[in-house]
Amino acid sequence: MTFDPSISIAVLGGGQLGRMMIQSAMNLNLEISCMDPDPNAPCKNLASHFVNGDITNYDEVLAFGDVHDVITVEIENVNVEALEELERRGKKVFPQPRVLRTIKDKGLQKEFYLEHDIPTSEFVFIHSKEDLKDYTDLLPAANKLRTEGYDGRGVQIIKTEADLNKGFDAPSILEKFVDYAKEISVIVARNEKGEISTFPVVELEYHPEQNLVEFLFSPSEIDATIRANARKLAEKVITxxxxxxxxxxxxFVMKDGSLMVNECAPRTHNSGHHTIEGNITSQFEQHIRAILNLPLGNTDTKGSAVMINLLGHPDHAGTAKYQGIDEAMNITGMHVHLYGKKITKPFRKMGHVTLVGQDLQKLKETARSLKESIKIIA
Structure with missing residues (x-):
């Protein structure tokens, strides 16, 4: 097989995920075009061709994708109907539109798990805020918008009946809380030949208020059997x-060691950013390998890694400035990734830091210290 780097790749979405995908694609002499509604999206100055357009608009997505060979996404909220038409026209669209249609709707996603015997938490469909009153027996629970929720948005925690007014007056699901021990993530890749490769399991620690990943720890410190089962479960889901x-x-890792799928994302993900420095193959390179039907890369870790999300300061909005970055650069094994966003907002994802080394406990201590010292202000 001869590798042809002239293949034309289109990405719907021009955020930080697309930006890091482009950085990886450059190593293979691949050119990537991006479309995003933000004229100053992070991909703007890195993409070989950037289109300022509406990725939810049928005509705009169709026109953008029709001049490319392979179309992929870095966000689920795209026009699936246009992608289906592009697929009918013979374009390679990965993930496939039918997959996006299911996953972008949290209700359909949960039903899919039930239909395929994939363990997940108890849930009910909610049509309006009034419906919540009928399901107080499920509390405490999470009320999640069925579509357009991301980065902690579109989720409300309903602990008691007094919190019902926080619920969404829109199509959503009410998902019963489960008594879990840890939250973990497994990234899995699959190419057209059917080859599957999983990344080692990582542990996630969330911001207590914003439902955003605050820290990521690799490798996970869970039992080896649970790790193996988690990778098998991820393979089952993608298959x-x-x-x-x-x-x-x-x-979720339950207290008895069993596993339950919370949700999934059909793209590169925040829980895989550490792979750029921490693994032999990064998630971004693996994604490119998968959609071009290339051999999947080795996912072994190079050592231990901790990732910290850099979020906009809760009291600042405006042109971004970064406090504490220069001091952090004195730390051996510290890697800064800033996403090219000129404007900071409260809790906006502005970048991440990855610490790599051999002693995970020391990396955790350093990471918690950095979390306090690095601030993104205006």
Missing amino acids: AFDMVGLLAVEM
């Missing part, structure tokens, strides 16, 4: 979807 591309599968 059930018959999906080509990269899939991030977020799971």
Whole structure:
């Protein structure tokens, strides 16, 4: 097989995930075009061709994708109907539109798990805020918008009946809390040949208020049997979807050691950023390998890694400035990734820091210190 780097790749979405995908694609002499509604999206100055357009608009997505060979996404909220038409026209669209249609709707996603015997938490469909009153027996629970929720948005925690007014007056699901021990993530890739490769399991620690990943720890410190089962479960999920591309599968580890799928994302993911420095193959390179039907890369870790999300300061909005970055650069094994966003907002994802080394406990201590010292202000 001869590798042809002139293949034309289109990405719907121009955020930080697309930006890091482009950085990886450059190593293979691949050119990537991006479309995003933000004229100053992070991909703007790195993409070989950037289109300022609406990725939810049928005509705009169709026109953008029709001049490319392979179309992929870095966000789920795209026009699936246009992608289906592009697929009918013979374009390679990965993940496949039918997969996106299911995963972008949290209700359909949960039903999919039930249909394919994939363990997940108890849930009910909610049509309006009034419906919540009928399901107080499920509390405490999470009320999640069925579509357009991301980065902690579109989720409300309903602990008691007094919190019902926080619920969404829109199509959503009410998902019963489960008594879990840890939250983990497994990223799995699959190419057109059906080859599957999983990344080692990582542990996630979330911001207590914003439902955003605050820290990521690799490798996970859970039992080896649970780790193996988690990787098998991720393989089961991507196989059930018959999906080509990269899939991030977020799971709960229950106190008895069993596993439950929380939700998944059919793209590169926040829980895989550490792989750029921490693993032999990064998630971004793996995604490119998968959608181009290339051999999947080795996912072994190079050592231990901790990732910290850099979020906009809660009291600042405006042109971004970074406090504490220069001091952090004195730390051996510290890698800064800033996403090219000129404007900071409260809790906006502005970048991440990855610490790599051999002693995970020391890396955790350093990471918690950095979290306090690095501030993104205006």
